[in-house]
Amino acid sequence: MIYYFSATGNSQHVATRIAGALGTQAQSIETAGTEIRLADGEPLGFVTPTNWNELPVLVREFIRKANIRLALNNYVFTVATYGFLQGFVCEDARHELKRKGIKMNAGYSVKMPDNWTPMFDLSDPAKVQQQVDAAEPQIDEVIAMIRQHAQGNKSHDRMPYFFRVVTDPLLTYERQTKFFGVDKSKCIGCGLCAKKCPVQAIEMQETEKTETNKLGKTPVWTAERCALCLGCLHRCPKFAINYNNKTQSHGQYQHSKYYKKQ
Numbered sequence: 001m002i003y004y005f006s007a008t009g010n011s012q013h014v015a016t017r018i019a020g021a022l023g024t025q026a027q028s029i030e031t032a033g034t035e036i037r038l039a040d041g042e043p044l045g046f047v048t049p050t051n052w053n054e055l056p057v058l059v060r061e062f063i064r065k066a067n068i069r070l071a072l073n074n075y076v077f078t079v080a081t082y083g084f085l086q087g088f089v090c091e092d093a094r095h096e097l098k099r100k101g102i103k104m105n106a107g108y109s110v111k112m113p114d115n116w117t118p119m120f121d122l123s124d125p126a127k128v129q130q131q132v133d134a135a136e137p138q139i140d141e142v143i144a145m146i147r148q149h150a151q152g153n154k155s156h157d158r159m160p161y162f163f164r165v166v167t168d169p170l171l172t173y174e175r176q177t178k179f180f181g182v183d184k185s186k187c188i189g190c191g192l193c194a195k196k197c198p199v200q201a202i203e204m205q206e207t208e209k210t211e212t213n214k215l216g217k218t219p220v221w222t223a224e225r226c227a228l229c230l231g232c233l234h235r236c237p238k239f240a241i242n243y244n245n246k247t248q249s250h251g252q253y254q255h256s257k258y259y260k261k262q
């Protein structure tokens with residue numbers, strides 16, 4: 001079984017390709033149960049975005065909660081998708097699994113478009129498509145290594161694990177929902193952002209009905225912190241959500257294979 005978390009489709013795509021090649025299933029952690037029983041020889045993979053060089057909070061929570069029962073010859077691996085610097089995601093996953101008495105056999109990475117658009121510009125579709133295409137041979141390589149049951153950390157663009165003492169507080173700071181804003185001249189009140197948020201951090205509240213917002217609803221971030229997946233910002237059909245007023249000119253991103261613009 002291959003477990004993945006994916007806000008904008010990169011990790012879903014990688015997980016689906018690996019699962020297809022290995023003849024197993026790709027399962028989103030958002031809908032997965034935490035009782036994991038493996039059959040003899042069954043692979044156990046985690047495919048995850050990189051968040052400030054480490055595991056996203058949701059993936060960390062999932063691994064911590066999961067009750068994993070291995071059988072014989074289960075090959076355990078993590079694949080980090082990332083855009084710039086993978087950091088120590090694989091090492092982080094190895095530590096989390098070790099705490100549960102599970103040996104992670106290998107770590108891999110696939111470089112893809114960077115959906116952290118407060119910093120990276122994904123507004124040029126041709127450039128983005130080049131990055132999406134460039135990921136395909138990397139995925140093939142990862143699949144070949146998984147098939148050979150390669151051992152060790154094979155991921156690229158790494159940083160030492162001890163940098164977590166710096167990145168953890170940064171991620172916690174950036175997860176504050178006060179950084180999200182909504183352009184009321186664009187928002188149609190559809191509620192998709194609230195419906196799809198993996199941690200229910202958004203509530204739809206009443207607002208004045210307008211020509212644009214005929215439903216008279218507006219998203220309000222009611223949780224102090226969220227998982228910072230940026231799914232709400234990238235999925236909004238009107239690109240009405242911004243993060244810290246830094247994202248408006250950097251475009252929205254969804255992996256072309258798995259998400260269609262509404």
Ligand SMILES: Cc1cc2nc3c(=O)[nH]c(=O)nc-3n(C[C@H](O)[C@H](O)[C@H](O)COP(=O)(O)O)c2cc1C
Pocket residue numbers: 005006007008009010011012048049050051052053054081082083084085086087112113114115116228229230255
């Ligand atoms: C909060 C946040 C932090 C991120 N931090 C990093 C990072 O430190 N290094 C990096 O290379 N990519 C970083 N990214 C980019 C994503 O890891 C990358 O685009 C990933 O493939 C997205 O996966 P998804 O489409 O499955 O959600 C970050 C993205 C977000 C939303």
Ligand code: SF4
Pocket residue numbers: 182186187188189190191192193194218219235236237238239240241
């Ligand atoms: S998804 Fe976008 S348009 Fe729909 S309610 Fe949320 S912010 Fe408004």
Ligand code: SF4
Pocket residue numbers: 193196197198199200201202226227228229230231232233
């Ligand atoms: S509020 Fe947006 S960025 Fe935060 S967890 Fe929900 S969907 Fe992800």
